[in-house]
Amino acid sequence: MSDSRHLQCLIASLSRCRSLVHLQQIHALASKTGLDTDHLVVGKLLLLSAAVLPDALDYARRLFSVVPSPDPFMYNTLIRGVSDSDEPPHHPFLLYSRMCRQSVPPDSFTFAFLLKAAANSKSLVLGRQVHSHAVRHGFDAHLFVGTTLVSMYAECGRVAFARKAFDDIPQPNVVAWNAIITAHFRVDDMTNAERLFDQMPWRNLTSWNVMLAGYTGVGELEAARTLFRDMPQKDPISWSTMIIGFASHGHFDDAFGFFRQLLKEGLRPNEMSVTGVLSACSQAGAFETGKILHGHMKKSGLSTITAVANALLNAYARCGSIQMACQVFDLEMGKKSIVSWTSMIAALAMHGHGDKAIELFNEMEEHGLKPDGVIFISLLYACSHSGLVEQGYHFFHRMEDVYGIKHSIEHYGCMVDLYGRAGLLDAAYDFVMRMPIEPNAIIWRTLLGACSIHGNVGLAELVKKKLSKFEPGDSGDYVLLSNIYAVAGKWKDVANIRRSMNNESVRKHPGWSSIEVDKILYMFVANDECCSVKEEAYGKLMEILSRLRKEGYIPEVTSVLHDIEEEEKEDAIAQHSEKLAVAFGMARTSTGSAIMIVKNLRICRDCHLVMKLISKVYEREIVVRDRSRFHSFREGFCSCGDYW
DNA sequence: ATAGGGTTAG
Numbered sequence: 001m002s003d004s005r006h007l008q009c010l011i012a013s014l015s016r017c018r019s020l021v022h023l024q025q026i027h028a029l030a031s032k033t034g035l036d037t038d039h040l041v042v043g044k045l046l047l048l049s050a051a052v053l054p055d056a057l058d059y060a061r062r063l064f065s066v067v068p069s070p071d072p073f074m075y076n077t078l079i080r081g082v083s084d085s086d087e088p089p090h091h092p093f094l095l096y097s098r099m100c101r102q103s104v105p106p107d108s109f110t111f112a113f114l115l116k117a118a119a120n121s122k123s124l125v126l127g128r129q130v131h132s133h134a135v136r137h138g139f140d141a142h143l144f145v146g147t148t149l150v151s152m153y154a155e156c157g158r159v160a161f162a163r164k165a166f167d168d169i170p171q172p173n174v175v176a177w178n179a180i181i182t183a184h185f186r187v188d189d190m191t192n193a194e195r196l197f198d199q200m201p202w203r204n205l206t207s208w209n210v211m212l213a214g215y216t217g218v219g220e221l222e223a224a225r226t227l228f229r230d231m232p233q234k235d236p237i238s239w240s241t242m243i244i245g246f247a248s249h250g251h252f253d254d255a256f257g258f259f260r261q262l263l264k265e266g267l268r269p270n271e272m273s274v275t276g277v278l279s280a281c282s283q284a285g286a287f288e289t290g291k292i293l294h295g296h297m298k299k300s301g302l303s304t305i306t307a308v309a310n311a312l313l314n315a316y317a318r319c320g321s322i323q324m325a326c327q328v329f330d331l332e333m334g335k336k337s338i339v340s341w342t343s344m345i346a347a348l349a350m351h352g353h354g355d356k357a358i359e360l361f362n363e364m365e366e367h368g369l370k371p372d373g374v375i376f377i378s379l380l381y382a383c384s385h386s387g388l389v390e391q392g393y394h395f396f397h398r399m400e401d402v403y404g405i406k407h408s409i410e411h412y413g414c415m416v417d418l419y420g421r422a423g424l425l426d427a428a429y430d431f432v433m434r435m436p437i438e439p440n441a442i443i444w445r446t447l448l449g450a451c452s453i454h455g456n457v458g459l460a461e462l463v464k465k466k467l468s469k470f471e472p473g474d475s476g477d478y479v480l481l482s483n484i485y486a487v488a489g490k491w492k493d494v495a496n497i498r499r500s501m502n503n504e505s506v507r508k509h510p511g512w513s514s515i516e517v518d519k520i521l522y523m524f525v526a527n528d529e530c531c532s533v534k535e536e537a538y539g540k541l542m543e544i545l546s547r548l549r550k551e552g553y554i555p556e557v558t559s560v561l562h563d564i565e566e567e568e569k570e571d572a573i574a575q576h577s578e579k580l581a582v583a584f585g586m587a588r589t590s591t592g593s594a595i596m597i598v599k600n601l602r603i604c605r606d607c608h609l610v611m612k613l614i615s616k617v618y619e620r621e622i623v624v625r626d627r628s629r630f631h632s633f634r635e636g637f638c639s640c641g642d643y644w
Numbered sequence: 645a646t647a648g649g650g651t652t653a654g
Contacts, residue, residue, distance in 0.1 A: 147651040178652040209653040240654045
């Protein structure tokens with residue numbers, strides 16, 4: 001066979017190549033005929049291993065390293081592959097500097113890929129450097145480079161630069177227009193985004209999707225809903241944008257609604273839409289719904305996708321079922337990513353199995369995966385929630401000393417929580433004072449939470465003073481401090497807090513509790529208008545409370561607290577949402593079955609007491625997931641031991 | 645000399 005015949009055969013089999021093994025066979029064949037040095041062949045091999053086939057980047061790097069003089073195409077292909085991988089974000093730029101040193105001329109592709117890499121790492125410094133190189137080589141007004149410049153500056157939060165880059169594109173196409181609209185949404189500039197959308201000379205489906213993503217991103221959910229209703233066509237991205245957008249803003253009912261509508265229209269859910277709906281399940285505690293979705297996903301094969309399995313694992317864990325979370329992790333997950341390990345560690349931590357979380361971390365290392373900064377947050381969280389102070393300290397230092405991962409504010413926060421929860425308040429305070437970065441409100445709030453658990457009035461007052469420097473104030477901080485005063489019997493201070501809460505500008509979180517009955521999610525929201533469900537719950541609650549009173553429940557002791565902790569309701573009759581939810585559960589579920597409730601804020605003392613009493617008097621197991629942990633009530637006791 | 649690659653939305 002002639003060389004050109006061989007080459008044609010090779011090219012043909014490369015275009016059919018679907019796996020790394022297949023690629024290696026073709027590569028071996030190429031070396032037999034000496035065609036493995038042909039630039040066209042190497043280029044195709046590189047393209048497949050770096051950008052098309054999954055997990056073949058190492059192979060691409062090895063291939064690249066033996067090419068004596070790589071051409072721009074090869075460099076570009078590897079730069080793209082590396083920036084899409086989990087290699088450190090500066091690696092694409094190292095390749096570019098090698099390219100420069102070897103005098104390989106960059107082209108428009110080179111700058112498009114590099115700018116995307118800069119955008120991914122949100123690094124304005126890198127982005128500007130690449131920009132100036134693009135100018136030097138005369139590619140800055142190139143349509144593709146210009147468009148990527150627009151989105152790079154947008155990702156770095158600089159609309160003015162993005163606008164300049166857009167204006168420099170001689171003939172912007174619809175893609176460039178879409179990019180500049182996105183840029184305005186990134187800085188919450190809805191007005192100009194809308195103006196550009198109206199002005200643009202042509203639109204494609206992505207233009208509408210850009211608007212949907214922009215609206216949901218800035219929290220304009222009703223604008224998104226209207227546009228979604230009126231847009232000329234919808235594709236899977238439009239649907240998942242709505243589901244994810246509504247779920248991420250706590251509008252679970254709407255997220256479920258869009259998902260149901262998608263099914264009703266005969267469309268198949270994809271990995272994005274199921275991830276979104278699972279996130280709604282996870283946040284709201286919709287366990288049964290999650291299980292049904294799981295069944296469908298097994299049939300459709302979606303559950304083998306790592307991101308989907310991670311979402312499923314997370315939903316099970318947050319709905320209270322560590323067993324099902326384990327099952328997904330151990331048996332059903334196709335390939336585990338670092339996110340999968342992190343999720344499982346967080347799941348174990350959430351359920352108080354700190355020791356198992358640490359074991360799992362070690363196991364991950366044995367599998368040869370390198371830990372990142374995020375997994376240490378889960379790990380430190382695991383330590384603090386299981387009282388493993390020494391282990392936490394150990395990991396905190398190892399992450400920098402052994403793994404070379406820089407501490408972020410979240411890691412410092414975990415350490416404050418670690419010391420604080422364990423009652424080492426002085427150590428916690430000392431740690432905050434010696435932190436190398438400026439403590440934020442979350443750090444102080446964590447410390448305040450610890451003061452609340454351990455009843456340290458003096459430190460709490462000091463911390464509250466630090467917190468008052470942050471604007472606007474948070475109602476949760478006032479609630480915590482008033483709890484601390486109330487437990488210490490300082491009723492006058494409790495009253496003062498209440499007064500200042502009314503006077504100062506305080507950000508109030510509306511409290512809600514949810515419960516799933518017969519696969520339907522019921523949300524009880526403070527201040528919500530009355531409805532038949534709420535009336536039913538309220539009626540049952542009155543009945544339960546009167547029985548509890550006969551059994552010795554004395555709400556008077558906590559009445560002042562109760563008053564303070566009212567979820568921003570002035571109405572004296574209105575009740576805490578978790579009490580309504582539990583009463584609704586008692587009314588609608590059969591004796592003997594457990595009741596699971598999810599609350600978005602911390603559970604208050606009075607509600608906690610009521611849950612304990614119900615679990616004893618009615619012999620019901622109740623699980624409450626609140627902002628900080630799971631509470632499992634059984635026979636009059638709570639798994640938290642009354643500290644939370 | 646030849647071909648092989650790109651930008652925006654979840």
